[in-house]
Amino acid sequence: MKSGWVIWFTGLSGSGKSTVAKGLEKLFSADKLSVIVLDGDEFREKRFPSLGFSKKDIQKNNALMIEVCLEKQALHDIVLVPIISPYENSRYEARRKLSPKFLEIYCSVSISCVQLRDTKGLYAKETIGEIDNLIGISKGSPYETPKTPDFVLDTESQNSSKCVKDLYKFTQTKL
Numbered sequence: 001m002k003s004g005w006v007i008w009f010t011g012l013s014g015s016g017k018s019t020v021a022k023g024l025e026k027l028f029s030a031d032k033l034s035v036i037v038l039d040g041d042e043f044r045e046k047r048f049p050s051l052g053f054s055k056k057d058i059q060k061n062n063a064l065m066i067e068v069c070l071e072k073q074a075l076h077d078i079v080l081v082p083i084i085s086p087y088e089n090s091r092y093e094a095r096r097k098l099s100p101k102f103l104e105i106y107c108s109v110s111i112s113c114v115q116l117r118d119t120k121g122l123y124a125k126e127t128i129g130e131i132d133n134l135i136g137i138s139k140g141s142p143y144e145t146p147k148t149p150d151f152v153l154d155t156e157s158q159n160s161s162k163c164v165k166d167l168y169k170f171t172q173t174k175l
Contacts, residue, residue: 004073005175006098009082010091011107012136012143013122014114016155016163017082020107023164024171025080033077038068040083053133053141055087062090066097073101078175086135086143103174105167106149109156111136150174 007024009017021037028035044051044061051057062085072079085091095102114136115123126134136143151170153163 004076004079005101005103006069006073006079006081006094007103007105007171008069008085008091008094008098009080009105009107010085010146010149011155012109012111012114013084013134014117014119015107015109016153016160017084017107019160020105020153020155020163020167021080021082023160024167025078027164027168028078034075035078035080036072036076037080037082038065038072040065040081040085043068043083053135055141058084058135059087059090062087063093066094069094069098073098084135084143086141088144088147091146103150103171104146104148106146106152107155107163108152109154113156 009021011017018039021039025035025037043065047064051061062083065081065083069079069081085094091104095104118124122131122134123137125131126137132138133141135141151167153167155163
């Protein structure tokens with residue numbers, strides 16, 4: 001098929017983006033589709049470790065991810081991108097450059113929920129002052145909630161299996 005769809009997940013750290021993307025990857029692979037996951041954390045760590053977490057660096061990281069997605073669209077049926085992508089202008093650029101085969105998925109969850117989950121220990125570090133730029137928590141690092149995502153997953157009240165199933169069902173109407 002090689003249609004090159006990009007499914008761009010956005011949400012706070014710990015909102016379930018990577019978990020849902022990996023579950024979706026299994027379902028698409030079972031459908032014999034060529035799938036790649038470009039995890040935002042791994043992408044930054046491996047390719048651009050010098051980038052920090054200032055607004056400028058986050059936007060640059062997102063722009064670089066968009067460029068990689070453009071390359072991968074020609075090679076894969078589905079490109080799954082779990083990335084915080086906290087700024088509306090970066091998500092707008094992703095949609096503009098990757099459309100028409102682009103879906104923005106918002107993993108909706110409260111700050112109190114991700115603080116309790118704290119899968120990476122980031123929220124604990126922020127609480128004791130080891131991190132001063134945690135997106136959605138720190139004063140200078142806002143998370144701009146998407147205004148018009150293609151699909152919203154309530155990852156707070158639904159378990160990951162239900163989120164994966166719901167998103168898979170939604171994508172079947174789009175891809």
